[in-house]
Amino acid sequence: LAIAHELEAPYEVEYHESLASTNTRARELADDGAGDVVVVTDEQTGGRGRLDREWAAPPGGVYASILTRPTVPPSQVPLATLAAAVAVTRAAREAGVDARIKWPNDVLVAVDESTGGDGDAEYRKLAGILTEMEGEADRVSWLVVGIGVNANVDADDLPPTATSLRERVGTDIDRRVFLQRVLEEFHDLGTDAAAVLPAWREHALTLGQRVRVETPTDEVVGEAVDIEPPGALLVETDDGVVRVSAGDCEHLRPV
Ligand code: BTN
Secondary structure, rough: OOOOOOOOOEEEEEEEEEEEEHHHHHHHHHHOOOEEEEEEEEOOOOOEEHHHHHHHOOOEEEEEEEEEEEOOOOOHHHHHHHHHHHHHHHHHHHOOOEEEEOOOOOOEEEEEEEHEEEEEEEEEEEEEEEEEEEEEEOEEEEEEEEEEEEOOOOOHHHHEEEEEHHHHHHOOHHHHHHHHHHHHHHHHHOOOOOHHHHHHHHOEOOOOOEEEEOOOEEEEEEEEEEEEOOOEEEEEEEOOOEEEOOOOEEEEEOO
């Protein structure tokens, strides 16, 4: 059944059976002057991930891009990405999966708690978020938040580091109900740090972990102690607390 059948969203819905990328389609709509639209598809043939990576998007997943024109400066946009991660995490938890957020916005699930003690479980990726925007220094012109969730997808169709809701729950989930929850949560959270950051912290996997973060210019090693607006990670290193911007994160690994 098509994912958008009877979908009730706080946005206008544009549905396609198949698309190259919902983010690319949403950007076209932005160029045409549209706003408050969610582009939804059942499969993508050219899904895009962060840092120019590819995103496997076989049938059975949830692929959606929300186009909005928020009245905020571009500096606040990382909060929208964190909000999307919270929205997906809450919907996944309602579906019965113990999802957690890896900073800044990967949604992960523990796949084997028995491999070790606390913090040693193996985590795999359930969902990712790709945010794109255009704007002047003081105002966003358009914002596209693209959400990809491995919902009813076989592990065989995913990279080895990924898992799916079906794999974790053992049965198919209702993708329409799931997407509806994500859209409602995202809409309700908005981009206000006072609402988004506490919700993000509640589901954080990264906070309290000892991590290695790679940025284009640096490598930071230490304990991830907190996030601060608009989504930067504070890492306590041997030389003091270092602040890493969400957009600068190329790799983050627990060490
Ligand atoms: C990542 O973790 O690298 C981000 C993945 C984002 C994938 C979603 S699927 C819907 C939307 N359209 C795309 O082409 N990408 C995003």
